[in-house]
Amino acid sequence: MTNTDAIVTVDNLKMHFPIYRGVIRRRVGAVHAVDGVSFQVKKGETLGLVGESGCGKSTTGRTILQLYKPTAGKVYFKDTELTGLKSEQMRLMRREMQMIFQDPYASLNPRMTVRDIIGEPLVSFGIASGKQIDERVADLLKLVRLNPDYIGRYPHEFSGGQRQRIGIARALAMNPSFIVCDEPISALDVSIQAQVVNLLEELQAEFGLTYLFIAHDLSMVRHISDRVAVMYLGIIVELTDRNELYRNPLHPYTQALLSAIPIADPVFSAARRRQVLEGDVPSPVNPPSGCRFRTRCPIAGPICAEKQPEWREVGPNHYVACHKV
Amino acid sequence: MVDHLLSVQDLETQFKTPEGIVHAVNGVSFDLAEGETLGVVGESGCGKSVTMLSVMRLVQCPPGKIVAGKAMFHGKDLLQLNSEDIRAVRGGQISMVFQDPMTSLNPVMTIGDQLAEPLMLHLNMTKEQANKRSVELLGLVGIPRAEERLKDYPHQYSGGMRQRVMIAMALSCNPQILIADEPTTALDVTIQAQIVELVKRLREELGMAIIWITHDLGVVAGLAQRVIVMYGGFIIEEAEVKELYANPRHPYTLGLIGSLPKIHEESRTKLYSIEGMPPVLYRKPTSCPFAPRCAWVMERCWNENPVLESLNPNHRVACYADTTNGSKHA
Numbered sequence: 001m002t003n004t005d006a007i008v009t010v011d012n013l014k015m016h017f018p019i020y021r022g023v024i025r026r027r028v029g030a031v032h033a034v035d036g037v038s039f040q041v042k043k044g045e046t047l048g049l050v051g052e053s054g055c056g057k058s059t060t061g062r063t064i065l066q067l068y069k070p071t072a073g074k075v076y077f078k079d080t081e082l083t084g085l086k087s088e089q090m091r092l093m094r095r096e097m098q099m100i101f102q103d104p105y106a107s108l109n110p111r112m113t114v115r116d117i118i119g120e121p122l123v124s125f126g127i128a129s130g131k132q133i134d135e136r137v138a139d140l141l142k143l144v145r146l147n148p149d150y151i152g153r154y155p156h157e158f159s160g161g162q163r164q165r166i167g168i169a170r171a172l173a174m175n176p177s178f179i180v181c182d183e184p185i186s187a188l189d190v191s192i193q194a195q196v197v198n199l200l201e202e203l204q205a206e207f208g209l210t211y212l213f214i215a216h217d218l219s220m221v222r223h224i225s226d227r228v229a230v231m232y233l234g235i236i237v238e239l240t241d242r243n244e245l246y247r248n249p250l251h252p253y254t255q256a257l258l259s260a261i262p263i264a265d266p267v268f269s270a271a272r273r274r275q276v277l278e279g280d281v282p283s284p285v286n287p288p289s290g291c292r293f294r295t296r297c298p299i300a301g302p303i304c305a306e307k308q309p310e311w312r313e314v315g316p317n318h319y320v321a322c323h324k325v
Numbered sequence: 326m327v328d329h330l331l332s333v334q335d336l337e338t339q340f341k342t343p344e345g346i347v348h349a350v351n352g353v354s355f356d357l358a359e360g361e362t363l364g365v366v367g368e369s370g371c372g373k374s375v376t377m378l379s380v381m382r383l384v385q386c387p388p389g390k391i392v393a394g395k396a397m398f399h400g401k402d403l404l405q406l407n408s409e410d411i412r413a414v415r416g417g418q419i420s421m422v423f424q425d426p427m428t429s430l431n432p433v434m435t436i437g438d439q440l441a442e443p444l445m446l447h448l449n450m451t452k453e454q455a456n457k458r459s460v461e462l463l464g465l466v467g468i469p470r471a472e473e474r475l476k477d478y479p480h481q482y483s484g485g486m487r488q489r490v491m492i493a494m495a496l497s498c499n500p501q502i503l504i505a506d507e508p509t510t511a512l513d514v515t516i517q518a519q520i521v522e523l524v525k526r527l528r529e530e531l532g533m534a535i536i537w538i539t540h541d542l543g544v545v546a547g548l549a550q551r552v553i554v555m556y557g558g559f560i561i562e563e564a565e566v567k568e569l570y571a572n573p574r575h576p577y578t579l580g581l582i583g584s585l586p587k588i589h590e591e592s593r594t595k596l597y598s599i600e601g602m603p604p605v606l607y608r609k610p611t612s613c614p615f616a617p618r619c620a621w622v623m624e625r626c627w628n629e630n631p632v633l634e635s636l637n638p639n640h641r642v643a644c645y646a647d648t649t650n651g652s653k654h655a
Contacts, residue, residue: 052513159602189368190540194584194598201595216514219543223586223593260518262543264585266566269547276522277515280483 006040006076007178007210008064008097013037013073015056015063019285032284033059035234036073038311041178046204046211048225048242050218050257054281056234057214058102061180064212065097066090077178095125098171102183104163108155114141114166115151121173140169144199161192168199172207180212185220197224218261222246227317230254233292234284236311240318250320253293291323299324329397330534331357331380331419331502336394338372338379341387348609349375351558352393354633357502362528362535364549364566366542366581370603372558373538377504379404381421382411417447420495424507426487430479436463437475440494447498462493466523485516489523496527506538521548542581546570554578557604557614559630565639574642574649576619613644621646 016030034056041047051057063070066082075082077097082090101107108117118137122128128136138148144165155163164184171179181200185193197220203209215221221228222242229239230253238251249255259275277296282288291309294300301324309321338350350372357363367373378384380396380403396403398419403411415421423429431439440462441455450458456475463471466489479487488508495503505524509517521544528535539545545552545566552569554562554577562575573579583597601618604610613619616626625645633641 052515161602189603190542190581191368191584191599192602194596195600198596198598218514219586223596256515260514262517262521262541262547264542264546264570264582266546266570269543274518274522276518278519280485280516281513 005042007043007078008041008212009074009076010040010060010064011038011074011076013060013063013075014071015059015068016071029285032234032287034063034070035284035287037231037234037236039229039236039239041210041212042226043177043210044204044208045226046213046224048221048228049212049214049231050216050221050228051231052216052257052281054233054284055231056284057216057231058182060231061099061182061212061214065094065099065180067099095121095174096176097178097180098174098176099180099182100164100167100171100184103187104160104167105155105187107167108163110155113152113154117155117166118170118173121170125174127174136173137169140172143172143203144169159192160188161195164188164196165199168196168203172203175207176209178210178212180214182214183216184213186215186217193220200224218257219263230257233281233287235292235321236319237293237322238320240315240320244315244318248315248318250314250318250325251293251322252297252299252324256298291321328358329356330359330361332395332397333376333380334395334397336376336379336396337392338375338384338389339392340389345607348606349389349558350379351606351609353555353558353560355553355560355563357534357536359501360528360532360534361551362537362549364545364552365536365538365555366540366545366552367555368540368603370606371555373555374506376555377421377506377536377538381415381419381504382406383415383421413447416443416495416500417498418500419502419504420498420500421504421506422488422491422495422508425511426484426491427511429491430487432479434478435475436477436479436482436490440475440490440497443494443497458497459493462497463490465496465527466490466493468493484512485519488512488516488520492520492523492527496531496533499531500533502534502536504536504538507540508537509544510539510541517544524548542570542585554581557610558606559610559614559643560633560641561615561643563633563641568639572640574636574640575615575644576621576646576648577615579648580618619646621648 013034014036015034016032018027019029021028037060049057062068064075070083115137118140119133122133122136137151141148146165185196188196213224225242227241228245229236232253238254249258256275256277263269279296282295288295290306291304294304303323309323311319311321313319314325334354336350336353340347340349353376365373379391391404394404437459440459444450444455444458459475460471468474468486468489509520537548549566552564552566553560556577562578573582580599586596599618604614610630612628613626613630616622623645631643631645633643635641
């Protein structure tokens with residue numbers, strides 16, 4: 001299953017969260033947050049992972065980093081299989097794989113200074129101590145275009161965009177090779193989003209980083225990604241190169257998602273025909289039988305209720321899971 | 326001036342905080358014609374919501390205070406009405422839809438009771454009439470099995486359906502103006518598309534004027550006829566929608582449009598980004614509020630605050646620089 005140019009390989013990963021009810025906390029069901037996803041992230045690329053809220057995209061990112069213990073499936077980082085590691089071994093692996101979180105207001109401890117936040121991984125892995133920490137933190141702050149004099153400040157003294165830079169500096173402290181970016185820009189204002197995206201791209205070029213970029217903003221994902229995977233209700237429905245996906249979307253969900261993007265061009269907006277999906281995403285506790293998208297799909301047929309569509313390659317590097325393609 | 330449905334003039338709103346007075350809205354003037362859809366665009370803290378809340382007299386006072394201005398609606402100044410009269414306008418002739426459908430409905434009242442409340446209050450309907458009308462309203466905004474669903478509580482509705490209920494409630498008394506404050510921001514893209522299509526349909530059927538507040542230039546492009554761009558409590562540009570996107574003139578508008586990734590983009594280009602951060606408004610700006618972030622900034626921008634001037638009948642901009650000739654001091 002391992003491939004030389006893949007840095008992360010995810011093989012049939014499942015993450016079910018149990019639901020307990022009653023006095024004796026009997027298990028009555030499970031939220032099928034991630035229900036069998038397989039993909040590879042190649043070294044140096046940005047893989048975009050898109051979908052609507054509740055589709056399992058963040059859970060996928062967190063499960064790859066073993067922040068949740070997966071229900072089934074395997075995750076390989078380079079040649080190491082992660083799901084079987086003991087916690088200390090996993091802790092050491094985390095130097096290589098880091099995460100940037102969505103909410104820059106909630107993900108930084110308000111009682112810690114910038115020095116403590118960014119320096120914590122350096123201390124906990126015993127990489128630096130004393131003065132060295134200050135130097136390294138100052139370097140990291142410069143790297144994310146923040147003034148190194150801010151080292152003694154607290155998170156509340158920074159704006160949203162600046163806090164997100166602190167989060168990025170913390171993720172970079174261990175020189176990781178793989179970073180999961182979990183909606184790093186969706187809490188930021190438009191003019192600040194572009195700053196952070198440009199920074200992420202510059203850092204990628206400088207350090208050869210590999211990103212898993214999770215987002216729901218399809219136009220930003222197209223901008224930053226090399227390949228894009230589209231998730232719906234716990235499974236990946238389509239995966240291909242960025243231009244191929246936007247030029248030639250094959251899965252009806254991808255088509256609907258793309259046609260729902262608001263476009264900042266009044267002439268184009270008036271001319272295009274929109275395909276508006278009916279209804280809401282079904283509950284992941286009881287996903288529909290067969291194809292999960294069939295309840296909202298404009299072209300669903302009888303077979304879609306009976307059989308889960310196979311994940312197949314329909315063109316060069318273009319994978320899709322749909323009976324009708 | 327006679328044919329304007331709503332005419333706001335020189336509106337100023339401030340908030341008293343422990344750190345000082347925040348000058349949230351600093352002299353905003355705009356008109357709204359009957360049946361028109363006006364987009365109001367800007368980033369958090371630019372004053373777009375406070376402007377509309379002031380017009381509706383929903384700014385909490387204290388700490389907020391409307392210090393100057395007029396808001397003329399049918400010959401009356403909304404800012405001078407007594408609290409009883411403004412209540413008759415609010416929810417009746419002018420209604421509002423808020424951003425977060427999760428918190429703007431009362432969780433312990435059924436959807437039916439919440440829909441019936443304004444009908445009984447503004448239109449003096451009986452409970453029975455109000456219920457009948459509520460069923461029609463839910464049907465209007467596309468909620469199936471309306472009769473049964475009236476008995477449900479908000480938590481039994483999804484986010485998109487709650488926003489539909491909010492819209493139904495806002496439209497229940499046939500308002501002449503619907504103010505929508507970021508109504509789709511909390512929703513997923515496919516649900517956002519549903520709501521935008523719904524509003525377009527209702528606009529055609531009912532003919533009300535709409536003020537659509539948003540930070541999303543994409544949504545406005547497909548919906549509004551005219552757009553106002555706000556920054557630091559000022560209107561910095563105003564234009565007919567096609568004109569604004571084809572020919573943006575203020576450096577801030579240029580930056581906003583430029584910082585969006587192009588959906589047709591095949592090869593990767595670097596995004597244009599506006600450096601720096603939005604201003605903190607503890608002092609009323611005497612210079613151009615955008616000067617510290619502006620690539621076209623000149624000596625004059627630090628000394629005077631430019632006022633909106635007409636470039637042509639459809640386009641007003643508050644900027645000294647000529648951004649069209651590309652003489653950019655970068």
